[in-house]
Amino acid sequence: MRSTSQRKQAAAPEASGDPAVARAVEAVGRRPAGRRLLLLSDFDGTLCEFRPAPESVYLDRARRDLLDALARRPGVTVGLVSGRRLEDLRARAGLEAPVYYAGLHGLEIAGAGASFVHERVAETRGLLQVLARALDAHLSALDGVRLENKDLSVAVHTRLASPAHRAEARRIVERVVGPHLARRTFRMLPGSAVIEILPNIPWTKGHAVRWIRADVERRHGPAWPVYLGDDVTDEDAFEAIGSSGLTIVVGDRESAAAMRLSGPPAVEAWLRSLTDLPL
Ligand SMILES: [Mg+2]
Numbered sequence: 001m002r003s004t005s006q007r008k009q010a011a012a013p014e015a016s017g018d019p020a021v022a023r024a025v026e027a028v029g030r031r032p033a034g035r036r037l038l039l040l041s042d043f044d045g046t047l048c049e050f051r052p053a054p055e056s057v058y059l060d061r062a063r064r065d066l067l068d069a070l071a072r073r074p075g076v077t078v079g080l081v082s083g084r085r086l087e088d089l090r091a092r093a094g095l096e097a098p099v100y101y102a103g104l105h106g107l108e109i110a111g112a113g114a115s116f117v118h119e120r121v122a123e124t125r126g127l128l129q130v131l132a133r134a135l136d137a138h139l140s141a142l143d144g145v146r147l148e149n150k151d152l153s154v155a156v157h158t159r160l161a162s163p164a165h166r167a168e169a170r171r172i173v174e175r176v177v178g179p180h181l182a183r184r185t186f187r188m189l190p191g192s193a194v195i196e197i198l199p200n201i202p203w204t205k206g207h208a209v210r211w212i213r214a215d216v217e218r219r220h221g222p223a224w225p226v227y228l229g230d231d232v233t234d235e236d237a238f239e240a241i242g243s244s245g246l247t248i249v250v251g252d253r254e255s256a257a258a259m260r261l262s263g264p265p266a267v268e269a270w271l272r273s274l275t276d277l278p279l
Contacts, residue, residue: 042229071097106208206236
């Protein structure tokens with residue numbers, strides 16, 4: 001407890017120095033009375049800085065403490081929404097307080113005693129593993145391109161690749177996966193520096209947000225959702241919330257979100273300021 005208040009004091013000037021942080025704090029302060037704060041966030045690039053290897057990304061301790069503190073407030077529910085597998089997300093967040101986790105863009109959700117797995121998730125696993133092996137054989141020659149096999153989905157990371165290798169990776173993915181896209185077995189989700197191949201189930205982070213909100217409102221009454229995210233795939237979540245809550249894009253990407261924070265450190269400053277609000 002003592003260390004949390006020390007950190008809060010130490011970081012307060014920094015938090016108030018960013019007008020975007022101050023505006024986003026004020027927006028939460030102005031939320032409609034009697035609504036539970038439902039704080040939903042993407043993970044990579046939003047709560048955590050990107051790292052060359054996605055497997056080396058973990059939630060920073062100070063941010064974990066802030067989210068735990070907020071999640072323990074009686075008027076707050078916290079949820080994380082990610083393209084990662086649910087169990088991977090849970091382990092990397094390391095939160096102790098009960099929160100919602102939505103993995104695979106919401107195809108699997110758990111939290112608060114509730115859980116959800118889309119009924120069609122297991123259908124395509126075998127074929128996807130065949131495709132993953134084929135992709136790996138072709139992509140392993142390209143410097144800076146990494147294949148991440150998530151069992152039910154496959155991600156091709158190109159953040160560290162040269163523009164030429166990035167374009168070549170895209171061509172390889174289209175060649176290997178293309179026929180299955182045409183048959184609508186899989187769909188391709190192109191992110192900022194990652195291409196993700198998922199079972200073609202019409203389900204997005206927007207569906208995840210709606211599912212979690214409905215579950216929270218069933219338990220606690222009306223909620224006021226806030227969603228933070230940095231990637232193209234977070235736009236579905238922004239759309240699901242619209243003007244019924246607060247949407248915050250992280251980084252400089254073009255977005256339909258109502259507000260913007262510059263990066264994970266600004267998100268941390270915002271979370272720290274939220275702990276000063278009566279919630
Ligand atoms: Mg992200």
